[in-house]
Every structure is written in structure tokens, then in C-alpha cells.
Amino acid sequence: xxxxxxVATVWLDGCxxxxxxxLDMDExxxxxxxxxxxxxxxxxxxxxxxxxxxLALLEGAVSTPEDEAKARLVRAHSRLVVxxxxxxxxxxxxxxxxxxxxxxxxxxxYRQQADGPAAAPPDRNVPPLLTHSLPLHRxxxxxxxxxxxxxxxxxxxxALTAVLDGETLSELxxxxxx
Amino acid sequence: xxxxxVITLQIDGRDCGADENQTILEVAQENGIFIPTLCxxxxxxxxxxxxxxxVEVEGAPRPLPACVTHPAEGMRVTxxxxxxxxxxxxxxxxxxxxxxxxxxxxVVNGHCELQELALQLGVDHLEIPALYPRREVxxxxxxxxxDRNRCVLCTRCVRVCGEIxxxxxxxxxxxxxxAAIISDLNQPWGExxxxxxxxxxxxxxxxxxxxEKGKATGEMVKRHxxxxxxxxxxxxxxxx
Numbered sequence: 001x002x003x004x005x006x007v008a009t010v011w012l013d014g015c016x017x018x019x020x021x022x023l024d025m026d027e028x029x030x031x032x033x034x035x036x037x038x039x040x041x042x043x044x045x046x047x048x049x050x051x052x053x054x055l056a057l058l059e060g061a062v063s064t065p066e067d068e069a070k071a072r073l074v075r076a077h078s079r080l081v082v083x084x085x086x087x088x089x090x091x092x093x094x095x096x097x098x099x100x101x102x103x104x105x106x107x108x109x110y111r112q113q114a115d116g117p118a119a120a121p122p123d124r125n126v127p128p129l130l131t132h133s134l135p136l137h138r139x140x141x142x143x144x145x146x147x148x149x150x151x152x153x154x155x156x157x158x159a160l161t162a163v164l165d166g167e168t169l170s171e172l173x174x175x176x177x178x
Numbered sequence: 179x180x181x182x183x184v185i186t187l188q189i190d191g192r193d194c195g196a197d198e199n200q201t202i203l204e205v206a207q208e209n210g211i212f213i214p215t216l217c218x219x220x221x222x223x224x225x226x227x228x229x230x231x232x233v234e235v236e237g238a239p240r241p242l243p244a245c246v247t248h249p250a251e252g253m254r255v256t257x258x259x260x261x262x263x264x265x266x267x268x269x270x271x272x273x274x275x276x277x278x279x280x281x282x283x284x285v286v287n288g289h290c291e292l293q294e295l296a297l298q299l300g301v302d303h304l305e306i307p308a309l310y311p312r313r314e315v316x317x318x319x320x321x322x323x324x325d326r327n328r329c330v331l332c333t334r335c336v337r338v339c340g341e342i343x344x345x346x347x348x349x350x351x352x353x354x355x356x357a358a359i360i361s362d363l364n365q366p367w368g369e370x371x372x373x374x375x376x377x378x379x380x381x382x383x384x385x386x387x388x389x390e391k392g393k394a395t396g397e398m399v400k401r402h403x404x405x406x407x408x409x410x411x412x413x414x415x416x417x418x
Contacts, residue, residue: 089303092282098310099278132310137303145302149282177293178281178396 005164008040008053009084010074012067013094013133014060018085019043021150022057028157035164053078055163057146057156061087061094063133075140080169082159083136086149086177093149094133102129144169148176187253196249203231203244206257213257214266216295217332218245219382221405223341228273228332230266230295233257241265267299275306276355278313278327284386285398291384292330311355318368321391322380326358329387335359335379342408347373359387378402 009022019042023029039050049070056078062068075081086092097105110126136142146155155175162172182199189202189211196205201224206213217228226246233244236254241262244255256262274296281287296302313326333350336359340346347370351360361370380388382402389398 083303086282091308092280095308095310096278096280096283098308099312135303138307142303147302177296178284178287 004035004037005160006037006039006050006052006054007160008049008056008074008078009038009043010040010056010058010070011042012058012060012070012088012136013063014085014087015093016042016059017150018057018059018088021085021148021153022156024153025157026153028153032157032160032164036160049073049077051077055080055082055160057082057084057159058088058136059084061091061133062130062136062139063094064127064129066127068130068139071136071140080143080163081136081140082144082146082169083142084146084156085151086147088136089145089147090135091133095135097129098132102131144172146172146175149178152176185249185251187249187251187255189255190257194249198248198250200249201245202233202235202242202247202249202255205249206244206255211257213244214295214298215245216291216330216384217334219334219338219384219402219405221342221402221407221409222334222337222382225333225337228330229269232262232265234259234262263299267301270296270299270301271304271306273330274301275304275308276311277330278310279385283395284328285389285393285395286386286400287396289396289399290386309355313358316361316367317391318366319373319375319391320368321375322367322377323389323391324359324361324367325387325389327387328385329359330385331357331359332384334382334384335388338378338382338405342405343374343376343378345372345374345376348379 009019011019038044039053040046056074058071058074058081062071083089087094144159146159148155152175158172162169182197185196185198187194187196189206189209192209194205194209203213203218213231213233216230218224218231224245226243229243231244232241234256235242281293316324331350336348336350339348347361349360350357351364352358361367362372367373380390381400383400386398
């Protein structure tokens, strides 16, 4: 591959644990660094998603219209998309709400249990919710699933090096759930 | 099981000697050939419920569950083909899609037969949209809990309670998506008079559906290796 691999990481409805696992690659990050360019990420200070990205790692379920729009934007500008972690792969903890009623849930959390004056979501702080928190592949095409809560750093290293070395992504082994 | 005619069959191209009363699964296990299972548990009556163990038998129009199929003279069995793997994956996906299986918050995370099977079969996401059903949790028993969200209706609890403990507290109520494990006549577990609180159901459950109270995420490890010994000892007793 000519030039450095343009990598993006994106944070949807997740706890950021997958990003912590990304950082947990530790010194391997240094080894990979000369071959990578972190083009967009919550870890760097870039506001707009770039035009062209080689590999986008998305953490979290798709829970709000904002998440959905972001996922579609990433897909449109990325060659390969990876569902990073259990939330992106299968909904996981955010999807625990899927069997509850959204309106009742918001009412309970933001009105009945409110400390101060009862809020009235959705507003600018509490986005409207999609009916269900969805795994990423329900919204956009996904090239690779890296499950785990979080996925082990070794799994992320494996995916990154596979792309760098031009291997087929679909042949990577699944490592863990939960 | 033994006492029948001795026959010869082929499993994955290997010649195997067997008693005709055995099952294909037993013969395979004796010969070190791995067939994935879920509802099956050595020591309990096989029911062929989950169909994960299905194998191809030459001449049969469709795959057959190895845990309840008896061998026959000259039978040719194949345990692992792309088509079998596809079917097993599909069954597992259907199970996962009709429950609420969230490893990250489950007591058996890391020690779960369902999770292990998903890893083996490479089910890293569901092609089938999940249903997110509303299922009841029963925490009325002082020592144990039942989270039906994690239940795959393998009926191991029903069988161990009826066959080994002899209490028959558990049963299945309802059909299809409404099927659920119930105690006594659908009373809360804590009020089920037949329950001896022996905990065998908890130990044989392949998922986190039945669990010991007080165990946090990943802390529950199931122990059921004593089961085959228990059944063997009983049989010996009966035959004496």
C-alpha cells in the first residue's frame, strides 16, 4: 500500500470502552504509527469527517437519528467499515432498552426522577431516540465485526495489520463476546 | 447404552464399531470425533431439541440429530460440511434473535455454552433482526434466580429435575415465541412446593438463565461433570 493508511474511529452509543481498548494497544500503537494516519477520532481534534478514509472503526450502537446520520456519513466516505465491540456488533447494553417503551423510559428518568425542574426531552441535551438501539449493520454495510466488551487490543491490532498487509478482512477470527 | 447387536459404521470416513442401541453422538464421542451440541448433556435423556448436533447420513433426505439417531450397519455419517455449518449457524442465530442475550452483563460471561458455541460457529453478528421480547425474570427463590431473557429452552433443567432429582418442578408452558420455563403450575419459583432447592437445574443450564444469587458478571461457573457418574451409579444400583 502506498502512503499511510487513513484510519478513523467513531463513537456512537457506547461507553468509550472500545476506544480505551484502542489505546490499550500501547507500544504497538507506536509500531503502527508510521504506517497509519489517524484522520478522524474522538482522540484527535478534527471536527469534520474527512472526504476519504481507508478504514473506519465504529464503536457503539445506533440509538439516535444523529448516530444514524453519522454512520451513513462515515460509510459514504470510508473504504472499509469495522463494527468495533459488542454494541456495534449486536446492540449490547444500549439495546437493553429495546424491550421497554421509550416514552415511559424518558418520563421515568428525566421527569419522575429529576432532581431539579423536570426536563422535557427530547431537547438539545437529550436527543430523540430511535425506536430501537440497533447494531451497526442494520443501518449501513459492515465489512468486519470485532465483538467483545471491549474487543481485546490484540483484535484491533490484527484488523489494522491485516488491512495494512492487504489481507482479506472477512477471514479474521472472532475473538470474544462480552 | 449397550446390550444390542454390534455393528460397524463410518463417521467422517473412519470405521467405528458401535452397539446398535447407542446414538451416533455417543459413538462419535467414543471415537474422539467432535459434534457440537447444546441441549444434550451426558447423564440426561437426549431429546433432539436444539438440532445443533445434526449430521448428514448418506441416503437420508435431510440432516439428522446425532443425539437421538441410532447407528445402523454400514451407515455413512458426515459431521462437518459447509451446509451443516450454515444450518447450525442459522439455528444459533434464531435462538439468539428470539431471546435477549447480552454477554457483557451476564453472570456466566466467559463460562457460557451458548457463547462458546457462537464463537465456534463464527456467529459474530445476527443476520436475522433481533426480536427483543419482553420476558419475565423470577427472583422469588431465596438462593437462585431465573432470567428467561437468557433461556434457550434446551429443557436441561426440566430433565435434570424430573430424571435425577425426581422433583419435576420445571416444565415448559406455551408454544413458539411464548414458550417459557415455569415452576410447578406456573407459580413463582420461591413458592413452588415441589422444589427441593438442590440447585441441579442451575448447574446444568448452559446459559445464565438459571443462576445463583449473589454472583456478578462472569462469576457464575456451572458444574455438572458429576451427572454421568450419578446416572451410572443409579443404573448399577437398579441392576443389582
